Every structure is written in C-alpha cells, then in structure tokens.
Amino acid sequence: MSTAKTPPVIVLSQLYKRFGLGDAEHCAIDGIDLTIKKGEFIAIMGPSGCGKTTLLNILGLLDSDIEGSYELNGVPVATMSRRRQARIRSKQIGFVFQSFNLVSRLTVIENVALPLTYKGLRKVQRLERASDMLKTFHLNEREYYYPHQLSGGQTQRVAIARALVNEPSIILADEPTGNLDSRASHIIMEELSDLHKRGNTIIMVTHNPRLTTYASRVITMIDGTIESDTQKKRRTKKAARKRPLSGKKKLSKKATT
Amino acid sequence: MRILFWSHIQNARDSLRSNRGRSTLTMLGITIGVASVTAILALSGGASQIVSNQVDSLGGNIAVVRPGTQPSSNIDRLTQLQSPQQFASSTLTTNDLDSIERIEGVEGVAPLSLLSGAVSGDTTAPAGTTIVATTATLEQVNQLSIQEGQFLEPRITLPAAVIGAQLSIDIFGTEQSIGKTIQLRGEAFTVIGILKRANMPINYNGVDFDRSVIISREDSELIASSAPQIQQINIRSTSVETLAGVIVEINKALLRNHLGEADFVVLSGEEIAQPTSELFAVIAGVTAAIAAISLLVGGIGVMNIMLVNVAERTREIGIRKAVGASNGDIVWQFLIESLALSIGGGVAGYALGYGAAFGLSFLLPFEPLFSLEIAAFAIALSIVVGVIFGLYPAYRAARKDPISALRQYD
Numbered sequence: 273m274s275t276a277k278t279p280p281v282i283v284l285s286q287l288y289k290r291f292g293l294g295d296a297e298h299c300a301i302d303g304i305d306l307t308i309k310k311g312e313f314i315a316i317m318g319p320s321g322c323g324k325t326t327l328l329n330i331l332g333l334l335d336s337d338i339e340g341s342y343e344l345n346g347v348p349v350a351t352m353s354r355r356r357q358a359r360i361r362s363k364q365i366g367f368v369f370q371s372f373n374l375v376s377r378l379t380v381i382e383n384v385a386l387p388l389t390y391k392g393l394r395k396v397q398r399l400e401r402a403s404d405m406l407k408t409f410h411l412n413e414r415e416y417y418y419p420h421q422l423s424g425g426q427t428q429r430v431a432i433a434r435a436l437v438n439e440p441s442i443i444l445a446d447e448p449t450g451n452l453d454s455r456a457s458h459i460i461m462e463e464l465s466d467l468h469k470r471g472n473t474i475i476m477v478t479h480n481p482r483l484t485t486y487a488s489r490v491i492t493m494i495d496g497t498i499e500s501d502t503q504k505k506r507r508t509k510k511a512a513r514k515r516p517l518s519g520k521k522k523l524s525k526k527a528t529t
Numbered sequence: 530m531r532i533l534f535w536s537h538i539q540n541a542r543d544s545l546r547s548n549r550g551r552s553t554l555t556m557l558g559i560t561i562g563v564a565s566v567t568a569i570l571a572l573s574g575g576a577s578q579i580v581s582n583q584v585d586s587l588g589g590n591i592a593v594v595r596p597g598t599q600p601s602s603n604i605d606r607l608t609q610l611q612s613p614q615q616f617a618s619s620t621l622t623t624n625d626l627d628s629i630e631r632i633e634g635v636e637g638v639a640p641l642s643l644l645s646g647a648v649s650g651d652t653t654a655p656a657g658t659t660i661v662a663t664t665a666t667l668e669q670v671n672q673l674s675i676q677e678g679q680f681l682e683p684r685i686t687l688p689a690a691v692i693g694a695q696l697s698i699d700i701f702g703t704e705q706s707i708g709k710t711i712q713l714r715g716e717a718f719t720v721i722g723i724l725k726r727a728n729m730p731i732n733y734n735g736v737d738f739d740r741s742v743i744i745s746r747e748d749s750e751l752i753a754s755s756a757p758q759i760q761q762i763n764i765r766s767t768s769v770e771t772l773a774g775v776i777v778e779i780n781k782a783l784l785r786n787h788l789g790e791a792d793f794v795v796l797s798g799e800e801i802a803q804p805t806s807e808l809f810a811v812i813a814g815v816t817a818a819i820a821a822i823s824l825l826v827g828g829i830g831v832m833n834i835m836l837v838n839v840a841e842r843t844r845e846i847g848i849r850k851a852v853g854a855s856n857g858d859i860v861w862q863f864l865i866e867s868l869a870l871s872i873g874g875g876v877a878g879y880a881l882g883y884g885a886a887f888g889l890s891f892l893l894p895f896e897p898l899f900s901l902e903i904a905a906f907a908i909a910l911s912i913v914v915g916v917i918f919g920l921y922p923a924y925r926a927a928r929k930d931p932i933s934a935l936r937q938y939d
Binding site: 329332334335354355358359361362363367369373374375377386387389390391392395434438 | 533535536539543544547844845847848849850851852853854855856857858931932935
C-alpha cells in the first residue's frame with residue numbers, strides 16, 4: 273500500500289483518558305496505540321460509549337487533558353501551548369459534526385467563512401473563498417439562507433464546506449451521516465471519499481457498518497480499546513487477515529443489497 | 530490581528546443588532562451614568578470658569594491686595610473661604626493706598642470698602658444690596674462701563690452715588706433714575722450714573738455691581754463714623770509685563786508700612802480666582818463621584834447582559850473554538866461586544882449630559898463648559914466601565930470547554 277511509505281500524521285502511544293474521580297473513575301480511552309498515515313480514510317466503529325467521540329476530540333485537539341503521548345506531525349501535543357493548538361485547529365484540522373453545529377444566527381456563507389476569520393483573512397477574501405467552496409458543493413444558490421432554512425443533507429454539506437474552507441490536511445468527522453436519510457448519507461459519503469481521493473486524511477466515527485465500504489481502514493473500538501484494526505491485522509497476522517476482510521466483504525454485500 | 534479586530538467589531542454589531550431591545554436597555558444604564566457625570570462636570574467647569582474668565586478679560590495686568598494671610602493648605606483655603614465683607618477689621622490702610630500709588634508701573638489703584646446698611650429709593654432695596662466706598666479710579670481699574678450719566682469724580686462735592694442697573698429697577702422701577710435721590714442709612718445721595726448691566730454676580734470683588742451702590746470714600750464718612758475699612762485694593766499695572774515687578778514692589782512697600790508683618794496678600798491672575806475655582810472643583814468632584822454610582826449600576830447591567838450573551842452562545846463558542854479560535858480570540862470577541870455597549874452608551878450619555886447641562890443653564894447664571902477634557906473623560910469612563918464589567922464574562926466565555934459547549938443544544 274502506498275500509505276506505508278508516507279510519514280505518519282498521527283502517532284498515539286499508550287493513550288489514556290479518564291473521567292471522574294475515585295470510585296466513579298472511568299477510562300473512556302484505555303490504552304490506545306495508533307499510527308495514522310497521511311492520506312488514509314479511517315472509519316472508527318464501535319458501540320455507543322466505547323470512546324470513539326472522545327478519541328476524535330483528542331485527535332482534534334479539543335481535549336488536551338490526556339495521559340500518554342500524542343504526536344501530531346511529529347510534535348508532541350503536550351508541549352504545545354493552547355494558542356498553538358488553536359492555530360493547528362485553524363490550519364490543519366477540519367471538523368464535521370453529527371449535529372452539523374452551524375452558528376444559527378449567521379448565514380450559510382458566513383458560517384463557511386467563519387474558520388477563515390481566525391486565519392486572519394479580510395472579509396471580502398473570506399466571502400470569496402467561502403463562495404467558491406460552496407460552489408463545489410452545489411450550494412451557491414443557498415449562500416444567504418440561514419441554516420434552519422436548509423434540509424439536513426444541505427446543512428451537512430455546508431458543514432463539510434466549512435471544514436474544508438481552510439484546506440486542512442486532516443478531516444475529523446463525527447457521525448457525519450447520523451442525522452441524515454440514506455440518500456443524503458450517500459451524497460455526503462461520496463463527497464468525503466472524493467476528498468480522500470484528493471489526498472486528505474479523513475478520520476470518521478460512525479456506527480453505520482455500511483459506511484465502512486468507503487474507508488481504506490476500519491478500526492473497531494470497544495470499552496476504550498481497539499478491538500480490531502484492518503491494517504494491523506493485515507500487516508502483522510497474514511493468516512488472520514481473512515476474518516476482518518471477509519467481515520468487510522459481508523458488510524459491503526449487505527450494503528449493496 | 531488587525532483584521533480579527535475588525536471582524537470582532539462586525540460581529541459585535543451583528544450580535545447587538547439581533548438583540549436590539551436588550552442592547553438599548555443595557556446601554557441606557559451607561560447613558561444615564563455618563564450623562565450625569567458629564568452634566569455635573571460641564572456645569573461646575575462653567576461655574577469655576579466665570580471668575581477666571583473675568584480675570585482674563587481684564588487683560589492680565591490686574592493684581593489685588595487683600596488683608597490677612599492666605600491659608601497655606603488647600604483644605605484651609607476651602608473651609609476658610611470668606612467674602613471680603615466678612616473681614617471686619619482690615620489691616621489695609623489709606624497709607625498703604627498712597628504707597629502703592631507711588632510705585633512705578635502702577636496705572637491705577639482702587640480701594641474697595643464694603644458697607645452694609647439700608648438702601649432705599651421709591652421703595653426699599655432688597656436685602657444684600659451692598660454699598661461700595663471707593664475712588665474714581667475704580668471705573669478705570671475694573672473697567673466698569675456706564676450706561677447713563679457718569680462715574681464718581683473728585684470734583685463732585687454733593688453726596689453722589691452710582692448705582693447698578695438692576696438696583697435702579699428694584700428701587701425706582703426704571704433704569705432711568707439719574708438725578709433721583711436715594712437714601713443710604715437715612716442720608717440722601719443723588720444718583721449721577723447708572724452702570725451697564727454686567728451680569729456677573731460671582732466675581733473676584735465679591736460684589737455684584739448690578740445690585741450695588743458706589744459712593745466715594747469721602748461721602749462714606751457721612752454714613753459711617755470713621756473712614757471705612759479697606760477690604761481689597763485693586764491695582765492695574767501699565768502693562769502685563771510690568772505686573773510682576775509691580776507686585777514685588779507692592780509687597781516691599783506694604784511690608785514696610787506694616788512693620789514687617791505679612792498680614793496681607795498680593796494676588797494676581799489665576800490666584801485671584803483660585804479659592805472660588807477650587808471650591809467649585811471640590812463640590813463637582815463629590816457630586817460627580819455620587820453620579821458615578823449610577824454608572825456602576827449601568828456597568829453591572831452590562832456585565833449581566835454579557836453573561837446572558839455568553840450563556841446563550843455557549844454552542845457558538847464551542848464551534849468557534851473547534852474551527853480555530855484561541856482563548857484570546859474569544860476574550861476579545863466578548864470584550865469588544867461589551868465595549869461596544871459601553872462606548873455606545875457613553876457617547877449617547879455625553880450628548881444627553883450636555884443637553885441636560887444646557888437645559889439647566891437657563892436657570893443658572895453661567896453656561897456649561899465645553900472642553901476636550903470632559904469629552905475624553907466621558908469616553909474614557911465608558912471604556913473603563915466596558916473593560917471592567919466585560920472582562921469577567923469574556924473570561925468565562927473563553928474558559929468554556931469546547932466539547933461540553935458543543936454538546937449544548939440551542
């Protein structure tokens with residue numbers, strides 16, 4: 273695979289994330305080792321409460337209260353100041369949320385232009401870039417609509433446009449199709465896989481197994497640990513590689529039916 | 530950073546517009562506070578300017594000699610403020626008058642002696658009408674202008690008086706009272722001149738010339754048992770440049786006359802107006818401080834609304850952080866919003882304060898003072914309020930955890 277040659281973007285080793293104190297202590301992430309290379313499309317699967325979203329928040333530098341080490345592009349996150357983390361969020365990371373998370377009092381184009389504000393662009397430049405981005409998502413006729421005037425699929429496309437407007441190298445998607453019907457889901461997933469083809473690293477959390485067909489690597493989590501990782505299996509245990517692959521085939525069959 | 534600043538301003542404008550009613554009410558609190566402070570400062574500034582303006586308009590070559598010593602500390606000067614009438618037994622004598630007259634560079638010397646006593650014409654003059662005993666030079670030294678008739682002259686032998694225009698109306702019902710007779714302590718005096726209305730009730734002479742009677746020192750002996758006490762000597766030097774030298778000479782001459790006792794003061798320029806100005810300044814300071822309490826209340830209103838804003842927009846804060854806003858960016862966003870509220874209120878308050886000051890000035894004998902200092906003070910005050918009461922909400926906004934902020938649904 274070509275991913276083997278490219279340098280790792282994200283390296284996690286012995287990552288722990290604890291919530292609560294004393295008796296109520298609970299490990300949302302319970303010792304994860306993970307290496308993600310540039311250009312991968314990773315789907316993180318698992319039941320509710322297994323720590324998928326927590327992991328995604330940690331990867332997106334929204335949560336820096338962690339134990340263990342997290343290196344982003346070779347730099348340990350623990351050594352970064354909060355300001356530097358914010359700058360990385362601004363320049364390298366794009367978020368797509370299940371609940372879209374658009375600012376309701378801003379128009380579509382203003383929402384898309386929002387990340388550019390923190391990059392220090394002028395208003396005209398911001399709106400131009402946002403408009404260009406919306407055009408690629410065929411939403412240029414909806415620029416001055418408010419988020420509540422759009423359908424779910426359109427709203428999520430706006431959210432993706434916002435995530436991409438800064439041209440980030442990593443896109444973190446937390447159940448991007450969770451609130452959408454299957455037709456809209458399909459469109460969103462096509463957009464994401466398009467982005468993947470253009471060389472972006474995408475990490476997507478989902479519990480819809482059908483969506484894993486778009487991914488290049490599927491990680492299954494349970495109780496804060498990685499239960500299976502298609503790539504690891506493939507590399508380390510050649511013999512056992514059939515199990516997850518066959519599972520994937522089954523799933524993809526399901527998806528086509 | 531500069532671009533971010535502009536986008537914060539746009540953002541503040543949008544968010545304040547979207548809650549127009551709420552923003553206006555919050556601003557109103559600041560407006561009232563700044564308006565009252567501005568009005569008080571403008572009016573007190575106007576009041577304390579009266580006396581110093583008069584001194585300025587006299588041309589800067591005026592010095593006055595007053596009996597007694599000038600209190601050294603500011604507090605003493607305020608608490609011991611007295612009008613010249615109250616210096617019962619003056620240390621200044623006619624001998625001093627002659628000494629000053631002989632000094633080179635002195636253009637005119639006029640003593641002021643204030644007498645109390647009943648004044649009546651057709652009707653009795655209102656209480657507080659003062660009788661001023663002086664010499665003919667007062668006209669020139671104080672630059673009094675005559676509306677009708679003439680000022681005192683040494684060659685006029687019969688008891689003569691010059692009266693103020695308002696007094697003329699008070700006791701004769703008309704400004705045309707030349708030749709009429711007025712009674713001072715029962716003695717008859719003939720009115721030989723009417724002073725032009727000056728409308729300066731507060732001045733460095735302690736006399737409202739519009740409402741007083743001016744008689745000569747010689748005539749005053751008719752109504753007082755002896756030569757009247759001199760409460761103030763006004764001196765005009767030949768030019769502004771010579772004034773300093775004249776003052777030194779006056780000090781020397783009077784010290785000699787008084788056998789080395791410094792029981793008099795020679796004042797010039799700002800010093801003449803100082804006790805009055807300082808009294809006004811202190812009164813203004815105290816009232817402005819009380820008015821500032823309403824500003825404090827307005828500030829708490831700003832803080833309250835900003836906390837509501839932050840709570841309402843928790844999710845937006847989460848989104849902004851997720852797309853790359855640093856804590857500093859969030860602090861600035863909310864701080865600029867609270868500054869917009871307070872500065873908006875401050876500008877409106879400044880305008881309203883001057884409106885109120887002008888309205889009140891119709892009831893007062895002076896105009897409000899326009900000065901850059903007051904404008905700067907009003908704006909600075911509102912900025913300070915905006916920062917003080919905006920910092921805590923902004924800090925709270927910035928400290929919000931982005932994950933839990935995003936989880937909050939609106």
